[in-house]
Amino acid sequence: xxxxxxIVLRNMDKIDPVSxxxxxxxxxxxxxRKALAMKPQDVIDQMKLSGLRGRGGAGFPVWKKWSITSAAxxxxxxxxxxxxxxxxxxxxxxxxxxxxxxSVFEGMAIAxxxxxxxxxxxxxxxxxxxxxxxxxKTLENARGEGCxxxxxxGSQFSFEIEVVSGGGAYVCGxxxxxxxxxxxxxxxxxxxxxxxxxxxxxxxPTVVNNVExxxxxxxxxxxxxxxxxxxxxxxxxxxxxxTLCGNITQKGVxxxxxxxxxxxxxxxxxxxKDNFDLRGFMLGGxxxxxxxxxxxDLPMDIDSCQQAESVLGTGTIMVIDDRHDIxxxxxxxxxxxxxxxxxxxxxxxxxxxxxxxxxxxxSSGQGRMEDLTLxxxxxxxxxxxxxxxxxxxxxxxxxxxxHNFPDVYLKAIERGQRA
Amino acid sequence: MIKLTIDGLPVExxxxxxxxxxxxxxxxxxxxxxxxxxxxxxxxCRICLVEMEGNKLLVPSCSYPAxxxxxxxTHSPKVRRARRNILELILARHAQDCLHCDRSGTCELxxxxxxxxxxxxxxxxxxxxxxxxxxxxxxxARDSAKCITCGRCEYIxxxxxxxxxxxxxxxxxxxxxxxxxxxxxxESICVNCGxxxxxxxxxxxxxxxxxxVVWHTFADPGKTVVAQVxxxxxxxxxxxxxxxxxxxxxGRMITAMxxxxxxxxxxxxxxxxxxxxxEGTELIDRINNGGILxxxxxxxxxxxxxxxxxYPELLPHLSTCKSPxxxxxxxxxxxxxxxxxxxxxxxxxxxxxxxxAKKFEETRPELxxxxxxxxxxxxxxxxxxxxxxxxGIRFDTLPDTPFDAPFGLGTGAGEIFGSTGxxxxxxxxxxxxxxxxxALRNIDIKAVRGLEGIKEASADMNGTHVKVAVTNGLGNxxxxxxxxxxxxxxxxxxxxxxxxxxxIGGGGNPIKENAMMTSRLDAVYRLDKExxxxxxxxxxxxxxxYEEYLGEPNGHRSHALLHTTYINRSGLLE
Numbered sequence: 007x008x009x010x011x012x013i014v015l016r017n018m019d020k021i022d023p024v025s026x027x028x029x030x031x032x033x034x035x036x037x038x039r040k041a042l043a044m045k046p047q048d049v050i051d052q053m054k055l056s057g058l059r060g061r062g063g064a065g066f067p068v069w070k071k072w073s074i075t076s077a078a079x080x081x082x083x084x085x086x087x088x089x090x091x092x093x094x095x096x097x098x099x100x101x102x103x104x105x106x107x108x109s110v111f112e113g114m115a116i117a118x119x120x121x122x123x124x125x126x127x128x129x130x131x132x133x134x135x136x137x138x139x140x141x142x143k144t145l146e147n148a149r150g151e152g153c154x155x156x157x158x159x160g161s162q163f164s165f166e167i168e169v170v171s172g173g174g175a176y177v178c179g180x181x182x183x184x185x186x187x188x189x190x191x192x193x194x195x196x197x198x199x200x201x202x203x204x205x206x207x208x209x210x211p212t213v214v215n216n217v218e219x220x221x222x223x224x225x226x227x228x229x230x231x232x233x234x235x236x237x238x239x240x241x242x243x244x245x246x247x248x249t250l251c252g253n254i255t256q257k258g259v260x261x262x263x264x265x266x267x268x269x270x271x272x273x274x275x276x277x278x279k280d281n282f283d284l285r286g287f288m289l290g291g292x293x294x295x296x297x298x299x300x301x302x303d304l305p306m307d308i309d310s311c312q313q314a315e316s317v318l319g320t321g322t323i324m325v326i327d328d329r330h331d332i333x334x335x336x337x338x339x340x341x342x343x344x345x346x347x348x349x350x351x352x353x354x355x356x357x358x359x360x361x362x363x364x365x366x367x368x369s370s371g372q373g374r375m376e377d378l379t380l381x382x383x384x385x386x387x388x389x390x391x392x393x394x395x396x397x398x399x400x401x402x403x404x405x406x407x408x409h410n411f412p413d414v415y416l417k418a419i420e421r422g423q424r425a
Numbered sequence: 426m427i428k429l430t431i432d433g434l435p436v437e438x439x440x441x442x443x444x445x446x447x448x449x450x451x452x453x454x455x456x457x458x459x460x461x462x463x464x465x466x467x468x469x470c471r472i473c474l475v476e477m478e479g480n481k482l483l484v485p486s487c488s489y490p491a492x493x494x495x496x497x498x499t500h501s502p503k504v505r506r507a508r509r510n511i512l513e514l515i516l517a518r519h520a521q522d523c524l525h526c527d528r529s530g531t532c533e534l535x536x537x538x539x540x541x542x543x544x545x546x547x548x549x550x551x552x553x554x555x556x557x558x559x560x561x562x563x564x565x566a567r568d569s570a571k572c573i574t575c576g577r578c579e580y581i582x583x584x585x586x587x588x589x590x591x592x593x594x595x596x597x598x599x600x601x602x603x604x605x606x607x608x609x610x611x612e613s614i615c616v617n618c619g620x621x622x623x624x625x626x627x628x629x630x631x632x633x634x635x636x637x638v639v640w641h642t643f644a645d646p647g648k649t650v651v652a653q654v655x656x657x658x659x660x661x662x663x664x665x666x667x668x669x670x671x672x673x674x675x676g677r678m679i680t681a682m683x684x685x686x687x688x689x690x691x692x693x694x695x696x697x698x699x700x701x702x703x704e705g706t707e708l709i710d711r712i713n714n715g716g717i718l719x720x721x722x723x724x725x726x727x728x729x730x731x732x733x734x735x736y737p738e739l740l741p742h743l744s745t746c747k748s749p750x751x752x753x754x755x756x757x758x759x760x761x762x763x764x765x766x767x768x769x770x771x772x773x774x775x776x777x778x779x780x781x782a783k784k785f786e787e788t789r790p791e792l793x794x795x796x797x798x799x800x801x802x803x804x805x806x807x808x809x810x811x812x813x814x815x816x817g818i819r820f821d822t823l824p825d826t827p828f829d830a831p832f833g834l835g836t837g838a839g840e841i842f843g844s845t846g847x848x849x850x851x852x853x854x855x856x857x858x859x860x861x862x863x864a865l866r867n868i869d870i871k872a873v874r875g876l877e878g879i880k881e882a883s884a885d886m887n888g889t890h891v892k893v894a895v896t897n898g899l900g901n902x903x904x905x906x907x908x909x910x911x912x913x914x915x916x917x918x919x920x921x922x923x924x925x926x927x928x929i930g931g932g933g934n935p936i937k938e939n940a941m942m943t944s945r946l947d948a949v950y951r952l953d954k955e956x957x958x959x960x961x962x963x964x965x966x967x968x969x970x971y972e973e974y975l976g977e978p979n980g981h982r983s984h985a986l987l988h989t990t991y992i993n994r995s996g997l998l999e
Contacts, residue, residue, distance in 0.1 A: 175596075192593060197468035197488040349574070349593075349600025351469045356514035359598045360549050380548055387510040390483045390503070391471050398482065 008262060008274040011237065013245050014221045015261045017106040023140055026147040029108040035153045037224035041116045042161045049120040050076060053223075055231025057243035062088055062179075062216035063290065063319045064395070065242075065308040068223075071213055074203035075121040078211035083123040085114050086207065086214045089130045090184055092176040093291030094342065096322040098247040099217035101259045103130075104137050106221070107144040108153075111167055113220030115154060116227060118165045121213055126167040129184050132174035141169045176346035180394045181214040182206075183348070194348045195394035218247050238264030242307035252288070252324035253278050264307040271323065272302060282327040286410065290319020292339050293399035295406040296332065315409075317402070332414045333369045336407050340365060343400035353388045354397030360384060361404055368415060371422030378415055382408060429495040444475055444486035448499055455499050456508070456537045458515075458626055459575035460487040463939045465584070467576050471511050472537060476501045483507055509541060517547040518554050519627070520570035526628040531936060533626035534573060555601055561611030563788050564633055564781035564932075565622055567604075572629035574600055578621035585925065586899040588731065590615035614734055614997045618727035618899070618923045619781030619805075619932015632781050632933055635802045636812055642773045643686035649765070650773045652682060653753045653832070655693045657779035657843035657928040658806050660948045665810035665935040666820045671944030673952060676825020681813045682777075683826060692828040693776070694835020696749040696756070697842040697851070699970070700724060701961035703987050704746045705856045706978035708918055712889060717741045719894075719909060719916040722848050724748045726786035727923035729991065731899050736906050737993040745988040749842065750776050750783055751792050753832070754799025755986045760974050761832075775802045777809050779843070779931035782923065791990055805933025834966040837952070837959030844949040845897035845927035846873035846880060849920040853884060853893070855962045860886040868959055874950070876926050876942055879905065881916075893918045898925040 012018070021028035029035070041049050053069035060066045075083060087110055091099040103110060114126045130137060145167055149155040156164045175193045177183045182196035185207050206212025222244060226234045235243045242264045248271065250257050255276025262271060268287070278284050284299040295316045297304070304314055311318040326335065340362040349355040361384060364377050385401035385408075392398045408415060426437045431448050438447045443466070448455050459470035466488045474483035478496035483504060486497075498504060516538065523529050555569035576593070579602050583589045590613050592605045604613040622630045642648050663672035679690045708720050723729060723744040732739060747755065753776065758769035776783060780803075786792070787800035804812070813820055827833060838854055841847030850870045857865050872882035873893070878901040883892045894916045896902050902921045908914045924930040929945040930937065953959060961967065975983050 197466070197485060199490060344597055347597035349595065349597045352471050352511050352514055352573075355574070355597055355600060356518060360514065360517075363549070383506070383510060384514075387507045390481065391474055391507045391511060393469060393471070393485075 008266065008270050010261050011245050011263050012261050013225050013237070014102060014109075014218055014247050015105070015259075016225065017109065018101070019105070021106065023105055023107055024143040024147060026108065026144075026151045026153065029106070030151070033228065034108050034224070035112055037227035038112050038115050038153065039159055041119055041227050042159060042163055046076065046120045046122065049116060049227065052226060052231040053120075056226045056234035057231075057241065058219065058222055058226060058234065059242065059308060060216055061218035061222075061246070061321070065318070068215065068219060071203055071215070072117060072120050074201070075211040075213045078204045080211040082125070082208075082210045083121055084207045084210055084212040085118045085121065085123045085126040086181075086184065086188070086212060087114050087126065087128040087217060087220055088179065088181060088184060088214050089128055089134075089217050090172045090179040091131050091134075091217070092179045093293065093320045093322060095249060095251045095288075095324050096291050096320045097249045098259050098321065100134055100137065102217050102221050102247070103134070104140055107141050108148060109221040109224060110217055111145065111148060111154060113215070113223035114167060115158065115165050116223050117213055117215060117220065119163055121211070123213070124164055124166065126165060127188055127207070128167060128169045129178070129188060130169055130171055132172040135171070138169060138171065145169070175348070177348045177394070177396050180396060183394065184214065185212065192348070194350045195396070197393060239305070239307050239310075242309055246306065246318070246321045248306070248321045248323055250275055250323050250325070253282065253327040253329070254323075254325040255279055262306070265305045265310065268304040268306050268323070269302045271306065272325065278325060278327040282329060285326045285328045285330060285332070288324035288326060288335070288403070289322070290317040291322045292342050293396070293402060294319045294322070296336070296403050296410055297406065298410045301410065315406070332407055332411045333365065333418060336403050337362065337365045337369065339403045340400075343396070347396065347400070351393035351397060354392045354400065357384055357388045357397070358400055361401055365404070368418045368422075371418070371425055373415075373419040373422050375419060377419070378408065427491045427493050429491050429493065429497065431497045432499055438491050442491050444484070444489045444491055444497055445473060447491045448475075448486060448497075453499055454540075455486050456540060457487060458533060458537060458573060459577065461577050461624060461938075464577060464580045464624070467580075470515075470573065470575055472508060474504060474507055475499045476504050509543060512538060512541060512543055513547045514549070515573050516543070517549040517551055519573060520553065520568070521551060526571070527631040527634070528628035532628060559604075559610050560633070561609030562615060562617065562633065562785075563611065564617035564784045565610060565615070565619055566631050566633045567610055568629055568631070569601060571627045572602060573627055574602065575626060576602065577624040577626065578602055578630055581620045581624040584900070586616070586618060586620055586923070587903045588614060588616055588618075588899060591621065616727040616730040616734070616899070616923065617782035617785040620924060622781065622932050623934075623936055632805045632807055633784060634808060635784065635804060636808050638802050639773070639775055639804065639812070648771055648773050649688050649767060650686065650775060651689045651691065651757055651761075652687045652775045652777055653691045653693045653696075653750070653757075654678065654682075654777045655750070655779060655843070655928065656697065656835075656840050656949070657931060657934070658777050658809070659952070660843060660929055660945050661779055661806050661934040662810060663820065664941075665806050666813065668821065669944065670941035671948040673948050674820070676827070677820060677823040679826040679828060680823045681818050681820060682809070684818055685812050685816045687775070689829045691753070691832035692835045692839075693749050693753055694839030694842070695832040695964070695966060696752040697839030698836055698961035698964040698967045699752055699987065700746055700749050701838060701851050701855050702967065702978045703983060704744050705852050705859060707744055707746065708852070708856060709860060710979065712891070712917060719914060719919050720744050722920045724842065724848055725782070725922050726780070727782035728899070728902060728921045730782070730785065730994065731902065731923060732906070733992055733994040734997050735903070735995075736910065737995045739906060739909060740991045740993065742909065743991060745990070747792070747987055747989045748786060750778065750803075751786065751799055751989070752987045754792070756832070758794070758797060758799050759986060760970075769797050773801050774799060775804060776800055777804045777806070779806050779928045779934045781805060781932040783933075807933060807935060810935070831966060834964060836961055836964050837954070837956040838961040839964075840952045840956060841949055843928045844874075844946050845876065845922050846895045846920065847927065847949065849873045849882075849893055849895045849918070851961055852918065853882075854960045856891075857884060857886055858960065858962065860889075873920075876946060891918070892916045893920070895920045897922045897927050897930070899923050
């Protein structure tokens, strides 16, 4: 049985989320005060020492991102908190933002100080409207206490945060599409490079960090990068906030050190309900991997997952028991991406629906063996050719299910051929 | 300098150069579709992907900057596979009717398929992008089933022309470029400039074809088919028939048109000269009598619709002169018909233009009289080239034929109407001499020449310091109009041409890239230089017409035939 290591979720259920006093009583905004007494470069150095990597899915080292923006020339710079948590089954950012919004704002302020930004945006998923008043009230209270706004805590540093509601598109979780959306255009990704760190919002150097990433920052400043680096596994330090969903007995949001074994997490939270067998997992959300029950012995950190041809992604673990048909799940995932593709680049615009067509053909008994080749051919092309992460990963479920559940496809095709 | 390796070959490029540019330097060809040398980079078609060593993802060569030490492969097995799979996805959405497509032979998708030797049937069922076939516009035909959603049309329309007639609608598989507010193009804010046709890689946007009515009328013995040919046509027709940009073909063009079946071939240069006399007289009148200034030129029908739509409050600034095409049409259906003793309705008045907006202009209700149109058909350069080809005429070896009288004589001033700055230069040559009574010593007014977006010049005319400006491309027109609207200019006269480069860059020409424009431009001034008469007011045929028929510039009859009115179209924006 595992016990949680709560860094990100440190204040969960211990404070009134909007109360600046509650947050301060738990040590809040001390890290910002400490950071303001440091040189910006020293703040970045602490991030480097901590080894913190982005929690949005890509796992890019935070210190590198900040260094790029810090070094990039620009009369204005921005910090954006990506709270467009659109990955189905993922709820960690929602929990953090509604339970402890100050931790994220403080993280944004420290990031802003480190890179030289004075304006920040929190881009909130459209489907979380109930969080907006929590965020607005928290901001108001924090400003009132001089923790945000002009001349923070009597220093020369000013930082204003604005909450922006998303437009309801999944693709806006992609940082450049998010930026386009804030700028008032269609939420479509930009090609990279140039990266937002150099040329982001309104063409200015911009740091875009995920909610969970930012919530880690104050603790790292408070306790030091070295302390943080000893949690988790080498090269993937700290904790991860996992969302457990699907057919697991105990659903919810839980925080464990990076590298915690999937099997342990699964068992700790009760596995599948009695009378059912585990069929597999969908890891990292809809854009993640389908693995079978035999692959359960998997350390859940960015690199281990990658080595096992899996993905940590947003840390979502969807448990699938034997009531569910894998083909059905994959088809369902593809309808999601057909809906959410923005249509900008060819392979994503045209590919998702073609994959779905082939899957339907197979599941309805019209499949041919060549369809498997075609699926693999198309999916792997989308994987390397699409413009943004959405298209590159929309077919991962197909590819991984072909690899990890080959029988499902073969049986469906054989069944059709017999009929 | 950046040093990298492409397909094993070392290459050095400037900082900021893309991989596509670096490959081009090595004479390595990478197929492209959404890329256009004169536009921003879009990187959305993904055909130009290349493999970058150490990178799992393929990268688009059109957008990816070359960096030191990179090792790039442009045609590796991984690249070929992805590229072919992407092409297959595009083809499965693209109308499968190359054989009867307007762009067959000049289609970029066709050429990419050909060079990639994609000769199989796509593995996906054909699904049309849209069944929408929009023939509502007199100028531009839209066939959405041929659209590959590269976005080049939207870029030119929104970013260069600032018209914003086309917009991205829908998402994912349903994404399309459509006229704004879901209107048919012909009822939209489109100004008919046809630059989208020039930008489109496929047959999704084409010039509306009017050749059929001309072919049919050739067969009607009761009709006289008369053509006028705009100055730019002799510059770009040969190019449309496979010769290099800037090949002048006036004499051969007339021969070809006669062989195709036109009874008379006249020169629009003639009414360009007439325009200068009318417009120049109007300008002098406005300056001397406190009229509304700056006066704006009115030869370009795309600009006129732009002004009517976006700047209706500036309509009083427009010269009341009809365009040379419409002046010509008016003369054909009155003076010329009378002279020949035939009914105006027995003349098929055809104009050959580098322009698609002229096709819209011919339909304007205020142009014509007694229900008879002054212009019956407008052929673009592309359409005339097609007629010549389909008549079995070998163009390159044709002998020369002169234009027909009485409208066959044009001056160098009329000739330069074809390029940006030409109308202004022609006007200054005449206005200076009319105002000062002195001969203009150097008639090459270089300040208004060239492809620059906004040009200025001034001239002292009997103590009046006349300031002029010249713009080309509607984005530049918008900049100047905003200044005029704000009262922040002191120009007397402004020439505005909707198309980048003026008429030689018009939407009815063969498909262009900006790199060709200099050759076309040089040809315009070469023609001007060669002509014995280079000032409109010295055109003896024009003088004779005034004496015989019109009276004097801006006189009673001129006004009835050669001047027009405008319409406030700002309602289109709602």
